[in-house]
Amino acid sequence: xxxxxxxxxxxxxxxxxxxxxxxxxxxxxxxxxxxxxxxxxxxxxxxxxxxxxxxxxxxxxxxxxxxxxxxxxxxxxxxxxxxxxxxxxxxxxxxxxxxxxxxxxxxxxxxxxxxxxxx
Numbered sequence: 001x002x003x004x005x006x007x008x009x010x011x012x013x014x015x016x017x018x019x020x021x022x023x024x025x026x027x028x029x030x031x032x033x034x035x036x037x038x039x040x041x042x043x044x045x046x047x048x049x050x051x052x053x054x055x056x057x058x059x060x061x062x063x064x065x066x067x068x069x070x071x072x073x074x075x076x077x078x079x080x081x082x083x084x085x086x087x088x089x090x091x092x093x094x095x096x097x098x099x100x101x102x103x104x105x106x107x108x109x110x111x112x113x114x115x116x117x118x119x
Contacts, residue, residue: 005067006094009035009060012087016058019086026075027064035060069093073104082107 013019024034038059082089089107
C-alpha cells in the first residue's frame, strides 16, 4: 500500500547545486530519485511560473512513497554541512493523511537577517 508525502525544499544559498546534491544524497542512498529544482522541471521555459520577476529563492519538489520523515530531517540537520554561504533552508511537507502543510526551518543563518513574519 502506498503512503505519499509531498516535499518542497526552499532555500537561499550561494551554493545552489551543492545544496541540492547534498540533500538528494538521502534519496540516492535509498534508491529513489531525489528532489527536482523547479527550473529543471521546465528547462525550455525557466519562467513558467507566475509573476513578472525571477524567483529569489530556490525551490525543489518531489513526492515520495513511505518517506521516513525523521530520517530525512536527521539527514538535513546532521549530514548536510550548512555554511555562511547558506541563508536559510526550509521544508514544506504534506503527508497524504494530513489536511494541511507543515513548514520546518532546517537552517537559518542569523547573519542573513530575520525570516519574514507576515502572519
